[in-house]
Amino acid sequence: xxxxxxxxxxxxxxxxxxxxxxxxxxxxxxxxxxxxxxxxxxxxxxxxxxxxxxxxxxxxxxxxxxxxxxxxxxxxxxxxxxxxxxxxxxxxxxxxxxxxxxxxxxxxxxxxxxxxxxxxxxxxxxxxxxxxxxxxxxxxxxxxxxxxxxxxxxxxxxxxxxxxxxxxxxxxxxxxxxxxxxxxxxxxxxxxxxxxxxx
Amino acid sequence: xxxxxxxxxxxxxxxxxxxxxxxxxxxxxxxxxxxxxxxxxxxxxxxxxxxxxxxxxxxxxxxxxxxxxxxxxxxxxxxxxxxxxxxxxxxxxxxxxxxxxxxxxxxxxxxxxxxxxxxxxxxxxxxxxxxxxxxxxxxxxxxxxxxxxxxxxxxxxxxxxxxxxxxxxxxxxxxxxxxxxxxxxxxxxxxxxxxxxxx
DNA sequence: AGAAAATTTGGTAGTAACTACCATATGACT
DNA sequence: AGTCATATGGTAGTTACTACCAAATTTTCT
Numbered sequence: 001x002x003x004x005x006x007x008x009x010x011x012x013x014x015x016x017x018x019x020x021x022x023x024x025x026x027x028x029x030x031x032x033x034x035x036x037x038x039x040x041x042x043x044x045x046x047x048x049x050x051x052x053x054x055x056x057x058x059x060x061x062x063x064x065x066x067x068x069x070x071x072x073x074x075x076x077x078x079x080x081x082x083x084x085x086x087x088x089x090x091x092x093x094x095x096x097x098x099x100x101x102x103x104x105x106x107x108x109x110x111x112x113x114x115x116x117x118x119x120x121x122x123x124x125x126x127x128x129x130x131x132x133x134x135x136x137x138x139x140x141x142x143x144x145x146x147x148x149x150x151x152x153x154x155x156x157x158x159x160x161x162x163x164x165x166x167x168x169x170x171x172x173x174x175x176x177x178x179x180x181x182x183x184x185x186x187x188x189x190x191x192x193x194x195x196x197x198x199x
Numbered sequence: 200x201x202x203x204x205x206x207x208x209x210x211x212x213x214x215x216x217x218x219x220x221x222x223x224x225x226x227x228x229x230x231x232x233x234x235x236x237x238x239x240x241x242x243x244x245x246x247x248x249x250x251x252x253x254x255x256x257x258x259x260x261x262x263x264x265x266x267x268x269x270x271x272x273x274x275x276x277x278x279x280x281x282x283x284x285x286x287x288x289x290x291x292x293x294x295x296x297x298x299x300x301x302x303x304x305x306x307x308x309x310x311x312x313x314x315x316x317x318x319x320x321x322x323x324x325x326x327x328x329x330x331x332x333x334x335x336x337x338x339x340x341x342x343x344x345x346x347x348x349x350x351x352x353x354x355x356x357x358x359x360x361x362x363x364x365x366x367x368x369x370x371x372x373x374x375x376x377x378x379x380x381x382x383x384x385x386x387x388x389x390x391x392x393x394x395x396x397x398x
Numbered sequence: 399a400g401a402a403a404a405t406t407t408g409g410t411a412g413t414a415a416c417t418a419c420c421a422t423a424t425g426a427c428t
Numbered sequence: 429a430g431t432c433a434t435a436t437g438g439t440a441g442t443t444a445c446t447a448c449c450a451a452a453t454t455t456t457c458t
Contacts, residue, residue, distance in 0.1 A: 004425055004435080011435095033414080043438070048417085054416095084394075086395075087394040090394055119315075123314065123317055125321075152393065155393055158357060162350055165349065166346060181397075182346070184395070188396060191347065193281040193335075193351050194351065195354075196283050196383070202453095206453095231442090243408085244407070245407055245408065247446085248407085252444080252445080
């Protein structure tokens with residue numbers, strides 16, 4: 001890796017760290033992009049090159065965690081057992097998020113306070129689910145492939161969201177991995193009140 | 200209803216109609232709030248009183264459809280059978296959306312083109328799911344009520360989203376209600392590749 | 399009917415996120 | 429060392445949105 005890339009990584013991290021510092025101290029809305037740029041000792045112009053919007057400053061880590069796992073899934077052989085593969089996807093996302101619990105909590109804190117952050121967080125997971133749907137559809141056969149894939153991808157996204165939310169809400173509760181298994185068990189075992197089917 | 204309320208309703212509708220006209224003709228990003236205000240023959244100041252952000256102009260109908268159904272659910276007696284109730288919620292939302300198919304299609308069109316619209320659309324459904332979770336949790340008993348409620352609410356949201364998406368993507372396909380039943384059937388009958396449970 | 403009160407409207411001034419663009423500086427390569 | 433590619437910082441401008449105020453309009457009270 002050249003010196004150039006190294007510096008890029010460093011500035012990128014510096015900017016997002018300073019941003020989080022200011023966001024958690026004074027709130028998302030009360031922090032201006034210029035203040036962040038000043039704190040990171042770069043021009044606003046440079047900051048915008050790394051982070052096109054204020055929200056991406058907050059969501060980079062979550063987005064990377066989620067799409068990292070998705071990319072792993074994409075590289076798996078076509079014969080991969082889907083249920084097993086989906087479990088691995090879930091565990092990979094959770095593993096990534098657990099590498100930086102404080103950051104995850106801060107993100108959810110900010111999303112709770114600011115509508116546009118919550119909106120963009122929702123958008124990231126929504127986009128993630130759509131891309132998982134495409135990948136899944138390519139691995140399915142039979143009737144209404146798109147439909148089935150979308151339902152499966154939605155279920156996976158759901159499990160992740162519920163587990164993360166529960167984890168964030170009570171930090172000293174059950175282990176993340178156990179929560180995930182509990183969720184999958186409930187879904188499979190019929191422990192969830194699902195809507196009835198009646199024509 | 201007094202003259203004041205009547206005029207308010209009228210201006211509100213006028214504004215959102217003009218907004219959709221401009222959005223679909225020239226795109227969301229290429230339409231300014233001032234242009235919308237001018238087209239509706241009101242001051243920008245007035246427009247902002249009705250619609251606090253540009254995105255609410257787009258999402259009002261979808262939001263009303265979804266939260267209308269949720270409010271119906273909230274008013275149901277505590278003894279209501281949950282699976283049946285959830286099916287009704289789904290059908291109510293879909294009924295509301297079907298009252299204005301063009302508008303729904305336009306919304307999804309705009310969401311596909313503009314990130315911030317897609318973000319706010321995601322946020323609306325996310326918030327809807329959260330409120331459904333709260334309502335459901337109040338009607339459940341036993342262990343891990345919150346957890347179960349969140350999973351159920353997520354499943355409901357999922358069905359709605361998949362059905363609407365499928366409906367929007369091919370307008371002349373299966374009836375919305377049939378799609379919904381198909382989705383519920385697949386979910387209950389194990390036709391979906393769900394992640395495995397293994398500790 | 400007419401005055402007073404409440405509310406809606408439109409306009410002004412200002413903030414801040416973001417874009418387009420250009421000159422300068424800084425690593426990379428021969 | 430010199431040239432090339434890329435990263436940086438600054439300037440000017442657009443636009444969404446906020447706070448605030450004076451005029452207009454609807455409702456209410458006498």
